[in-house]
Amino acid sequence: MSGFLLAIEGGDGAGKATAAAEVAARLNAAGRTATVLSFPRYADTLGGHMLGEYLGGRLPHAASPRAAAVLYALDRFESAAVIAEAAAQHDVVVFDRYIASNMAYQAAQAAPGDAREVMGWIARLEIEQFGLPLPDLSVYLDTPVEIARGLILRKRRRSYTDAALDTYEADVALQVRVRDNYAAMAREGLLGRWATLPTVTAGALRPPREIAAAIVALVE
Numbered sequence: 001m002s003g004f005l006l007a008i009e010g011g012d013g014a015g016k017a018t019a020a021a022e023v024a025a026r027l028n029a030a031g032r033t034a035t036v037l038s039f040p041r042y043a044d045t046l047g048g049h050m051l052g053e054y055l056g057g058r059l060p061h062a063a064s065p066r067a068a069a070v071l072y073a074l075d076r077f078e079s080a081a082v083i084a085e086a087a088a089q090h091d092v093v094v095f096d097r098y099i100a101s102n103m104a105y106q107a108a109q110a111a112p113g114d115a116r117e118v119m120g121w122i123a124r125l126e127i128e129q130f131g132l133p134l135p136d137l138s139v140y141l142d143t144p145v146e147i148a149r150g151l152i153l154r155k156r157r158r159s160y161t162d163a164a165l166d167t168y169e170a171d172v173a174l175q176v177r178v179r180d181n182y183a184a185m186a187r188e189g190l191l192g193r194w195a196t197l198p199t200v201t202a203g204a205l206r207p208p209r210e211i212a213a214a215i216v217a218l219v220e
């Protein structure tokens with residue numbers, strides 16, 4: 001594998017998909033080759049299909065954090081060849097969510113005393129057992145929960161649900177714990193190097209091109 005693996009991370013509605021697309025466009029315009037891989041890959045893997053059922057509330061039982069984590073990890077495990085191919089053919093592969101998403105979200109749903117253990121368990125599952133590559137850099141898009149919520153409501157309809165907010169997005173307390181978990185991962189350098197990028201200055205969202213330029217500067 002040769003390409004630089006850049007993970008864009010953050011809560012729901014933080015602006016990850018927008019930033020990932022802009023970063024790839026900027027890199028391509030500057031003569032580098034870049035591509036975006038978005039996880040979960042709902043339409044492309046068995047794990048992704050099951051996750052669509054789960055997030056759309058169509059599975060009969062709630063899954064425990066570790067069980068849900070296995071589905072997300074399976075979606076990436078099934079995508080290993082696609083990741084390797086993307087990295088072989090591009091200078092930069094931009095992930096719109098990667099392993100840290102699983103750690104942040106599933107630990108946020110574990111019992112408080114079990115959260116750290118769940119994060120470590122997921123990292124070991126995905127890196128050591130499933131053999132997925134570590135990212136070279138993870139960028140945490142730091143968007144306040146109330147602004148992110150407004151952005152979620154602007155998103156187009158998702159493939160797996162007709163609801164404006166999916167099961168996770170509807171839960172504000174969960175989104176706050178997700179933020180805390182990302183902050184801890186970035187502070188402690190779990191899964192490698194991190195950069196935290198505030199997307200709001202003086203109460204206003206920074207334009208996507210400015211956010212993308214800051215990310216490209218970090219990659220370079």
Ligand SMILES: Nc1ncnc2c1ncn2[C@@H]1O[C@H](COP(=O)(O)OP(=O)(O)O)[C@@H](O)[C@H]1O
Pocket residue numbers: 010011012013014015016017018019151152154155156199205206207208211
């Ligand atoms: N920096 C920004 N300024 C204004 N609108 C944005 C910005 N980033 C994202 N959006 C809009 O907010 C919505 C959610 O953004 P998206 O990138 O899909 O978030 P995520 O992938 O983190 O869930 C989309 O409608 C998108 O066009």
Ligand SMILES: Cc1cn([C@H]2C[C@H](O)[C@@H](COP(=O)(O)OP(=O)(O)O)O2)c(=O)[nH]c1=O
Pocket residue numbers: 012039040055072073097098099101102103105106158166168169
């Ligand atoms: C990729 C990934 C996502 N998630 C969570 C975060 C989101 O709340 C949810 C769906 O991912 P998301 O990227 O928000 O999909 P969409 O933009 O189509 O709504 O899954 C995990 O818990 N683990 C993972 O590994």
